Amino acid sequence: MGSLRKSKERSLLIGLVLTLLLSVIILRLFWVQTVNSDEWQAEALKNWVKNEKLKPKRGTIYDRTKEQLAWEEDAYYFVAAPKKVKDKKKTARLLAPILGIDEKVLLQKLQQKKDSVDLRDGSKFKFPSEVYDKVMELRKKKEIEGIYGYQTTKRKYSGNEAAHVLGFLRIDDKPAGGVESTYDKWLRGKEGYIRYIGAQNGMMITDEPEKNRPPVNGKDLVLTLDTRIQHQVELELDEAIKSYQAKGGTAIVADPKTGEILAMVSRPSFDPNNYAATIDDENRQNRAVESQFEPGSTFKIVTLAAAIEEGIFNPDATFQSGSIQVEDRTIRDWNNGRGWGTITYREGVEKSSNVAFVKLGQQLGAGRLVEYINKFGFGDITQKFGKKTGIDLPAEGRGYFFGRSPYPSELASTAFGQGISVTPIQQVAAVSAIANGGIWYKPHVMKEIWEPGLKKRIQTNQPKGRRIIRPETAKQVRELLRGVVKSGTGMQAELLGYGVAGKTGTAQKPDPNGRGYLEGKYVVSFVGFAPYDDPEVVIYVAIDEPSSEYGSVSGGEVAAPVARDILKKTLQIRAVQPSKQMAESIK
Structure with missing residues (x-):
């Protein structure tokens, strides 16, 4: 009888402890959801609300006959998540000939202790669609992991004629020299933005963004050049x-x-x-x-x-x-x-x-x-x-x-x-x-x-x-x-x-x-x-x-x-x- 009584007492004690813990949890939930809800909701919004800048399309530059001299074309840039790249040496070896970046440079980037790193080397940063397709094909075949491609735009010039008159865009999209600099305020347009509630992967949860201002594309320039x-x-x-x-x-x-x-x-x-590889103090x-x-x-x-x-x-x-x-x-x-x-x-x-x-x-x-x-x-x-x-x-x-x-x-x-x-x-x-x-x-x-x-x-x-x-x-x-x-x-x-x-x-x-x-x-x-x-x-x-x-x-x-x-x-x-x-x- 004694052992049975002790067993009942332990069960009662455990039940009381669990009831107490459950009451604490319920009280805490009540506190979070009512008394302290605004503070926690604000904290959550920091993770849910996404603010993204919308880049405008830079204006096209023409000669007097309306032949294109400089324009925007679709391009891609690549980002690596080093922690997700299992075989770093193999990845660097496979990407080097496709991106045109030295294998040692790529390996050094992949070995960094960062969540993400841009795969760039000087002006080699934005790549055409055929390069993107080759990289994605390696991902599809599971030859590489942890490499991601994103769409952007790249400034393209008809050649190296009139180079000093046109100027160029640096890797940070800032103009250098020529009409690219003089008329930058006309060519660059105005940046837009979008604010929305999104999931961790960036997908929009709501049907409509909270705020949205579309970008204003840059103006086109017609030069006197023939x-x-x-x-x-x-x-x-x-x-x-x-x-x-x-x-x-x-x-x-x-x-x-x-x-x-x-x-x-x-x-x-x-x-x-290809200004990074061709410009110097003598020819600038x-x-x-x-x-x-x-x-x-x-x-x-x-x-x-x-x-x-x-x-x-x-x-x-x-x-x-x-x-x-x-x-x-x-x-x-x-x-x-x-x-x-x-x-x-x-x-x-x-x-x-x-x-x-x-x-x-x-x-x-x-x-x-x-x-x-x-x-x-x-x-x-x-x-x-x-x-x-x-x-x-x-x-x-x-x-x-x-x-x-x-x-x-x-x-x-x-x-x-x-x-x-x-x-x-x-x-x-x-x-x-x-x-x-x-x-x-x-x-x-x-x-x-x-x-x-x-x-x-x-x-x-x-x-x-x-x-x-x-x-x-x-x-x-x-x-x-x-x-x-x-x-x-x-x-x-x-x-x-x-x-x-x-x-x-x-x-x-x-x-x-x-x-x-x-x-x-x-x-x-x-x-x-x-x-x-x-x-x-x-x-x-x-x-x-x-x-x-x-x-x-x-x-x-x-x-x-x-x-x-x-x-x-x-x-x-x-x-x-x-x-x-x-x-x-x-x-």
Whole structure:
């Protein structure tokens, strides 16, 4: 009986304990679900509520003919969950050839003590659909585990042409250089978001999201570039650089009547589709707008225009060529100071006589020469830095000047383009004013901004110009520059039936480590336009440090032929018909 009683007492005790525990649980549940429910519900919502950003589609960039230059295409990125990857060495070995990422790099990522890690290496981060399919096929066959692919978009470029004008997107989708940077606020669009109640796997539990703001896709951009002209310029410049074993070069083709840039090339260059592997300190610079160097004889156009505008230029007046003394400095003509004897100023322009332009600069005087250099968009040479053209591309150079009133010998050298530094785009804008009848236009590469899909044009870049010289002055300068090509230093730029006008330049490069110039190091150039009597295009070509191994490295011998070949194709593309009368006059 005693043992039975003890057994009943134990059962009763256990029952009481269980009843007490159950009561505690019930009270706790009551407390959680009523008194403390708000606090726990808020904590739960932290896990249930999902907030996701919705990325907009970046705008497409077109050339003036509506050919795509840059656009968005579907892509995928991959994430690994290292804890779920059982055979890390095998996984790295299988993925390496598919992703194009070194096997050791992948293995290092898979061995990290993280919940997830992106499978990326430099710019190798976003992959096309065929790569995604191959990775998913390995998962399907259970060859790999713990690897996940997610859809995104990737910026795609038509090639490496116009790379410096376009720029590129970095791996973080931030723009770098070109119109990608300048017009980023238009191209990038506005980010959206979605807020919803979701399960642990991210699936939406409710029928509708709590909050939803769809993304606004970026606007499309139509540039002034013509890909047909751009392609030809790139071919011609590459061939010239290769032929003369040059360090680099740049070329610009512009419409002088609007300031529109039809083509712009800088060498060396890079591939915007693979910028991480192809860009470096040597090729990242857009020489057309960033490089600053002595212009040489192409700058004589400004002095000539100023002298004509001020009424002091007499083409038939004569002077003694060869050399001229200015203070303690002897300035010589480019043919070792031999000159051509007593010649007219017209001949001085055609032969690019330094002496002729020193004399014109002296007749103008410091005040007027400084004024016209400023009018032509270069800035005040009494300041340390010049003036930007305002072209819609980043990192534009300004040019370097004296930072004070120049001495007479410095003013004399400035008159023929020595002792100061300017940019190629400054020279194009200045010569365009001669070509169009005296109006300086702000150069630009953006033509129009459109709604996505080119559905509606919302903005047009209108030409912005100001008159700097009389039409009569511009006409006389054009006729004199025609003589430079017809019978002077620019004869290699002649194009049958079109009447090219222009000016050559052969500028010795200053020594960066001291005073004076580098022996045998030149930037040779040609700037001109065609047809000379009613110019449709302006051309600028500069070749940096061409080798003298194959002969002369003057602007007339090296740059002028390149300009001629570019002009020929450009005028054909723009449907400018050759003149029979012009062809006869050349004969």
